[in-house]
Amino acid sequence: MKIIRVHTKSRPSSVCCGAGALDEAINFLQGAQVFIVTDSNVFRLYQTLLAERFPQASVCVLPAGERHKNRRSLFRILDEMLGAQLHRSSVVVALGGGVIGDMAGLAAAVYMRGTRLIQIPTTLLAQVDSSVGGKTAIDYRGVKNMVGAFYQPERVFCDPLFLQTLPNREIRCGLGEIIKTAVLDPQVKDLVVQNFTRLFDFAFLQDLAAECVRFKAHIVERDETETSGLRKCLNLGHTTGHALELLCGRRSHGEYVLIGMWLESKIAEAEGVCSREYAEQIRAMIRLVLPRIPCFANAAEGLQFALLDKKNTSQGMVSMILPKAEGEYVEYVLPAERYGEYLKLLEGEQR
Amino acid sequence: MKIIRVHTKSRPSSVCCGAGALDEAINFLQGAQVFIVTDSNVFRLYQTLLAERFPQASVCVLPAGERHKNRRSLFRILDEMLGAQLHRSSVVVALGGGVIGDMAGLAAAVYMRGTRLIQIPTTLLAQVDSSVGGKTAIDYRGVKNMVGAFYQPERVFCDPLFLQTLPNREIRCGLGEIIKTAVLDPQVKDLVVQNFTRLFDFAFLQDLAAECVRFKAHIVERDETETSGLRKCLNLGHTTGHALELLCGRRSHGEYVLIGMWLESKIAEAEGVCSREYAEQIRAMIRLVLPRIPCFANAAEGLQFALLDKKNTSQGMVSMILPKAEGEYVEYVLPAERYGEYLKLLEGEQR
Numbered sequence: 001m002k003i004i005r006v007h008t009k010s011r012p013s014s015v016c017c018g019a020g021a022l023d024e025a026i027n028f029l030q031g032a033q034v035f036i037v038t039d040s041n042v043f044r045l046y047q048t049l050l051a052e053r054f055p056q057a058s059v060c061v062l063p064a065g066e067r068h069k070n071r072r073s074l075f076r077i078l079d080e081m082l083g084a085q086l087h088r089s090s091v092v093v094a095l096g097g098g099v100i101g102d103m104a105g106l107a108a109a110v111y112m113r114g115t116r117l118i119q120i121p122t123t124l125l126a127q128v129d130s131s132v133g134g135k136t137a138i139d140y141r142g143v144k145n146m147v148g149a150f151y152q153p154e155r156v157f158c159d160p161l162f163l164q165t166l167p168n169r170e171i172r173c174g175l176g177e178i179i180k181t182a183v184l185d186p187q188v189k190d191l192v193v194q195n196f197t198r199l200f201d202f203a204f205l206q207d208l209a210a211e212c213v214r215f216k217a218h219i220v221e222r223d224e225t226e227t228s229g230l231r232k233c234l235n236l237g238h239t240t241g242h243a244l245e246l247l248c249g250r251r252s253h254g255e256y257v258l259i260g261m262w263l264e265s266k267i268a269e270a271e272g273v274c275s276r277e278y279a280e281q282i283r284a285m286i287r288l289v290l291p292r293i294p295c296f297a298n299a300a301e302g303l304q305f306a307l308l309d310k311k312n313t314s315q316g317m318v319s320m321i322l323p324k325a326e327g328e329y330v331e332y333v334l335p336a337e338r339y340g341e342y343l344k345l346l347e348g349e350q351r
Numbered sequence: 352m353k354i355i356r357v358h359t360k361s362r363p364s365s366v367c368c369g370a371g372a373l374d375e376a377i378n379f380l381q382g383a384q385v386f387i388v389t390d391s392n393v394f395r396l397y398q399t400l401l402a403e404r405f406p407q408a409s410v411c412v413l414p415a416g417e418r419h420k421n422r423r424s425l426f427r428i429l430d431e432m433l434g435a436q437l438h439r440s441s442v443v444v445a446l447g448g449g450v451i452g453d454m455a456g457l458a459a460a461v462y463m464r465g466t467r468l469i470q471i472p473t474t475l476l477a478q479v480d481s482s483v484g485g486k487t488a489i490d491y492r493g494v495k496n497m498v499g500a501f502y503q504p505e506r507v508f509c510d511p512l513f514l515q516t517l518p519n520r521e522i523r524c525g526l527g528e529i530i531k532t533a534v535l536d537p538q539v540k541d542l543v544v545q546n547f548t549r550l551f552d553f554a555f556l557q558d559l560a561a562e563c564v565r566f567k568a569h570i571v572e573r574d575e576t577e578t579s580g581l582r583k584c585l586n587l588g589h590t591t592g593h594a595l596e597l598l599c600g601r602r603s604h605g606e607y608v609l610i611g612m613w614l615e616s617k618i619a620e621a622e623g624v625c626s627r628e629y630a631e632q633i634r635a636m637i638r639l640v641l642p643r644i645p646c647f648a649n650a651a652e653g654l655q656f657a658l659l660d661k662k663n664t665s666q667g668m669v670s671m672i673l674p675k676a677e678g679e680y681v682e683y684v685l686p687a688e689r690y691g692e693y694l695k696l697l698e699g700e701q702r
Contacts, residue, residue, distance in 0.1 A: 071426070082492055113488060113499040114576065137464060141433055148464040149500060152442065170632055320390070 002210040006152070006217040008134065008224045012197045013152040015132055015217065017210035021159035025120055026095075026111050028155060032091040032116070037077055039064040042096045042122055045165050046179020055157050057093070059082040062100070066139075071147070074138050077107040081115075091116040092319035093155045094153075097123035099171075101350035103150070105136030109151035113232075119153045122162035124174025124205065125254055128181070128212040131156045133220040158213070160206045175199060175289040178212055180261060183282055185215040187250040196288050230340050232321060233329050237261035239320035240343070246297065251294075258290045259346070268322040274334060275325075282323055286311055299346035307336055332344055353561040357503070357568040359485065359575045364503040366483055366568065368561040372510035375594045376444075376471055377404055379506055383467070384441040388428055388455035389698055390415040393447045393473055396516050408444070409435040413451070418489075420450045422498070425489050428458040432466075442467040444502075448474035448521075449481035453499070456487030460502035470504045473513035475525025475556065476605055479532070479563040482507045484571040501576050509564070513556045520603055526550060526640040527605020529563055531587050531612060536566040547639050571640075583672060584680050588612035590671035591694070593660060594653035600646075609641045610697070618693050619673040625682060626676075633674055650697035658687055 001018035016024050034057035036050065041064040043050070051058060060080040062073050081092075088156075092115055094104035101119050108117035121131035137148025163171070180188040188211050198204040216234070223230035241260025245253060262283060269279040286293075296302070306318050318339045322332040352369035366447025368373050385408035392415040396402070401467065411431040413424050420565070432443070441468055442619060445455035452470050459468035472482035488499025514522070533540040539562050548557040574581035598603060613634060620630040637644075647653070657669050669690040673683040685693075 075422070078491070078498060082494065082497070106461075110498045110500055111455075113486065113495065113501055135464065143433070146433070146463065147429060147461045149461055152466055188672070 004210065004213050004217050006132065008152050009152070010113050010224060011152045011154070013134070013154060013156070015156040015158065016180070017127070017213060018206055019137045019160055020204075021157040022053070022161060025118065025155070025157040025159075027093060027197045028118070028157075029054075029093070031299045032220050033084075033086065034058070034093060035060065035081060035084055035090055036093045036095050037062065037100055037101050037107070038095040039068075039097075042100070046095075046122075046162075047156065054093075054242075062103070064099075064225055066099055066131040069103055069137075069139050071138060071140060074147075077103060078111055081111050083150055084113060086111065086114050088112050091118060092132075093118050093120060095120045095122060097121065097126045101126055102132050102135070102145070105134075105151055105153065106138060109136055109149040114151070117151065117153045119156040121156065121158055123166060123316055124163055124209070125170070125177055125252075127158040127163075128174055129177045129216065131158070132213050134224065152224075155243050158209060160202050162201055163205065166312060171200060171205075172289055173252035173254035174205075176211075176252070176257040178208055180234075180257055180284050181212045181215055182285055183261065183323055184233055184236060184327070184329060185211075188212060188215055189285070189326070192285060192288070196259055198287055201240065216291055229331070232331060236265060236321045236329060237325070239306060239309070239318065240264055240302070242309060243302040244299070244346075246308075247298070247302045247306040248296065255290060258286050259293060262286050262293050263291075263342060263346060264320055264322055266345055267320075267334070268324070268332075269338075270342070271322070271332065271334075273322045273324055273330060278323065293346070295349055296346045299343045300340050302343050302346075303336060303340040306339065332348075353608050355561065357483065357570050359503050361485070361501070362503045362505070362525060364485070364505060364507070366507040366509065366510040366564050368478070369547050369557055370511055372508040373404070373471065373512060376469065376506070376508040376510075379469070379508075380405075380442060380444070384435075384437065385444060386407070386411065386432060386437055386441055387436055387446050388413065388445045388451055388458070389446040390419075390448075390451050390543075393451070397473075397513075399447075405444075413454070415450075417450055420454055420488075420490050422489060422491060424454055425458060425498075428454060430576055432458065432462050437462065439463050439466050442469060444469050444471060445482075446471045446473060448472065448477045448575065449557060452477055452482050453486070453488050453496070456485075456502055456504065457489060457499055460487055460500040465502070468502065468504045470507040471513075472507065474521050474537055475514055475560065476528055478509040478514075478523070479525055479560045480528045480567065482509070483567050485562050485570075487573065504512060507564075509560060511553055511560075512554055512558065514697075522551060522556075523603035523640055524603035525556075525560075527603070527608040529559055530636050531585075531608055532563045532566055532642055532676055533636055535584055535587060535678070535680060536562075539563060539566055540636070540677070543636060543639070550639055570571060571610075580682070584684060587672045587674070587680060588615060590657055590660070590669065591615055591653065594656040595647065595650070596655040596696075597659075598649070598653045599647065602633055606641060609637050610644060613637050613641075614693060614697060615642050615673055617696055618671075618685070619675070621681065621693070622673070622685075624673045624681060625676055629674065629676055644697070646700055647697045651691050651694045653694050653697075654687060654691040657690065 006013040092108035119131040132151035137145035140146035152312035237260035245256040354616040363612035470482040485503035488496035491497035588611035592607035
């Protein structure tokens with residue numbers, strides 16, 4: 001088991017990765033009033049485990065799915081917290097994927113101006129990415145993460161136990177963010193490249209997840225609230241990935257990030273930001289998880305979604321994080337029109 | 352003009368007190384996208400000033416009054432922020448009393464996980480107390496400040512200009528918290544005692560307000576999120592005051608705090624926590640603002656409200672902050688029954 005400390009200014013946090021992490025969580029929660037937030041999928045799979053391991057806890061079960069990451073669910077959690085008479089020293093446990101982590105985290109952040117919070121992520125994506133760093137939010141009026149807070153959990157417990165019930169699609173989704181991290185961080189890259197045959201092996205994924213957490217913790221420590229620009233590097237692949245996700249929305253978030261990185265490696269190469277050789281290396285890593293980049297007959301329409309995203313745009317320009325060389329990246333700004341041309345690369349077959 | 356720095360861990364803040372503070376605010380906001388949140392009372396009085404001094408700003412006008420400090424108003428602010436296309440570097444300006452400060456502060460805390468925030472408090476109470484320290488909240492399901500956040504404003508600008516339009520009731524309300532601060536802090540006490548004839552004189556109030564802010568900043572710096580217990584001292588008079596406020600609700604918050612302190616000085620004396628002489632000194636200061644402590648025929652019923660307040664109670668005990676000696680105070684716990692007996696002191700006439 002690995003312990004990764006996250007030295008954020010607001011509150012020190014730590015992430016416990018590996019087999020036995022759930023037992024650690026149970027130890028940590030001894031004596032506290034515990035309030036578990038989860039979704040109907042996780043609850044169905046782990047109802048017995050919850051009853052056995054957390055016999056005293058209140059459990060709030062929300063409907064599963066991103067479309068429930070809204071104001072209604074947030075206030076339902078708060079209502080149930082009130083009903084359970086939680087106080088500030090009670091502990092909210094977010095048990096689920098990124099959606100549950102985001103909503104339970106926000107509820108913990110605002111209930112009585114903040115209760116204690118721990119995250120027990122159950123998806124690979126949440127274990128390597130969303131549970132670490134303190135971002136919490138709900139979607140509102142069609143804007144992703146419109147209402148939220150930076151609120152660090154006291155502890156994150158990533159137990160590979162939960163990965164065993166994940167559908168393959170969810171594993172690929174998490175691998176998307178892992179490959180992104182590999183492009184950003186040479187240590188993760190070496191681990192991926194040297195063990196590329198073991199990417200779908202849970203024992204290895206557990207080590208890989210811990211390395212991804214170490215990298216993310218390092219970034220979050222230096223830019224907790226996304227103000228210095230450093231944390232932006234984590235958005236590699238996301239400008240395009242997110243636009244395609246909004247345009248099509250059938251694949252998982254992680255796959256769209258991979259497709260986004262594929263296109264952005266092409267852009268980096270064409271714009272002279274990185275060498276052809278390095279861009280090819282990136283695309284080879286992407287293919288480890290996504291052997292064939294799918295065709296998007298209407299990819300150029302993704303431009304409108306990229307332009308709608310306030311994070312990336314100002315006055316007809318689209319900004320994105322581009323890979324430069326091993327462990328190096330830059331924020332790069334393109335005129336919307338030129339970016340629209342690049343999007344067309346996703347429309348054809350030959351690549 | 353006095354500048355008081357507040358060195359909180361989450362974000363450094365500073366408070367600018369005195370004539371000209373509004374001009375400082377306008378200078379500070381140069382070049383920023385400004386979104387003003389205010390209420391219908393303040394807007395009616397200062398509409399022209401706003402149009403002249405903040406010609407570019409968006410203004411969100413909420414209905415006045417504590418009963419509007421709710422979820423509906425919060426989401427109305429967020430909707431208008433979205434409508435005005437605010438981004439994280441836009442500045443929310445809370446222009447009003449404590450209710451506006453609390454709601455605009457919370458909206459700023461959660462919009463896109465946090466925009467910039469400044470406070471321009473327009474009541475004496477907000478200038479000496481609520482605008483400083485980063486507490487934001489709305490009431491929810493009948494619980495005061497149920498949903499909120501600790502979110503420090505970058506700057507607070509306290510301009511005595513706004514005090515001139517305050518009704519007398521509002522001045523007395525602010526003086527309630529000032530007298531509370533005088534009991535906690537010897538410097539504020541000396542200023543009050545040496546200038547007791549000038550308590551309703553705006554020029555003096557301005558200096559007094561700055562001293563109260565200095566004291567509060569000192570407390571908030573050492574216990575920003577109310578975890579070490581230190582910040583609790585600011586609740587002097589509030590256990591009883593708040594219970595009476597819920598029971599009767601006709602007077603201002605500050606007056607209830609004074610009445611609460613009056614009773615709690617009696618309790619401190621009877622329980623041997625402070626000397627009779629010191630308790631008399633406190634009551635003399637209270638009389639400067641509230642010459643006659645009113646009778647509450649049903650005061651003992653306040654016990655139920657004190658017991659409902661999770662902050663003060665556990666298992667049939669009521670806790671409160673009691674004065675001990677000059678600049679000293681203790682957290683004191685009484686069995687509910689004995690506290691109920693003390694409440695009866697407020698039912699009689701002779702004191």
